[in-house]
Amino acid sequence: MQTTKPRSTLVIACGALAREFLAVKTANGWDHVDVTCLPAIWHNYPQKIPDGIRRKIRANRARYDEILVLYGDCGTGGLLDEVLKEEGVERIDGPHCYSFFAGAEVFDRMQEEEIGTFYLTDFLVRHFDRFVIKGLKLDVHPQLLPMYFGHYKRVMFLVQVPDKALEKKAAAAAARLGLPLEIHHTGLAGIEPFLKPRDAAA
Structure with missing residues (x-):
């Protein structure tokens, strides 16, 4: 039976989640998944997050089949979701990492x-x-x-x-x-x- 090759995927993550992402990637052997991070300190300056993610998406879109965003709203007041809707990119559900870590x-x-x-x-x-x-x-x-x-x-x-x-x-x-x-x-x-x-x- 032929196995479908996974799509090449880029995860744009908060720097505060890099270690956890890499642990999941390693445990599952996901060689087709790459990560790029924005500075974790941007949580203190959430106004930087939406445009920072937009730039990452546009700089990498042609190189990957799929882009995912490992960010909550993280204090952007919905502006991040507006950017992701415009760019056609999905993020993990939840307002912040406390919610999606705990459930x-x-x-x-x-x-x-x-x-x-x-x-x-x-x-x-x-x-x-x-x-x-x-x-x-x-x-x-x-x-x-x-x-x-x-x-x-x-x-x-x-x-x-x-x-x-x-x-x-x-x-x-x-x-x-x-x-x-x-x-x-x-x-x-x-x-x-x-x-x-x-x-x-x-």
Whole structure:
């Protein structure tokens, strides 16, 4: 029986998801799938994301059979979806990576249980100082901590790949914010179905 060759695919991803994408690609042996990333720090400047993705699409469209976008709305206020509609490109469902890592239903339950939840992923734990402390200038103005985090009640660490060292770093991050830590293991199942080759779907 002849096997259909998977379509050559480019995934345009947030830099914060690069490690997780590569783990899924390697585990599945998807040699036909490539990735290009936009800077993770753009989450602090979401207005850059739509045009950045448009440029990536147009620069690579002729080289691939399919382009996918591994981004939530990520604070663009719907502008990213407008760009993707114009360009005819699909993105993963969900407003942000917390939702598609945990699964929409699980994430919604977490929010209903405690709306004052600050979420961390593996990436954010690794880069907590850069993206949270320095990103919010708390290293220079620590007195702003209550203003930013006074309404939060807990930190939820959404774990993609179990790692005791990361759990310790997450605990230290939560302590720095003065909040209790809870841990929920998501794995990578939230992104794998979206990345699965269309021609190879079972």
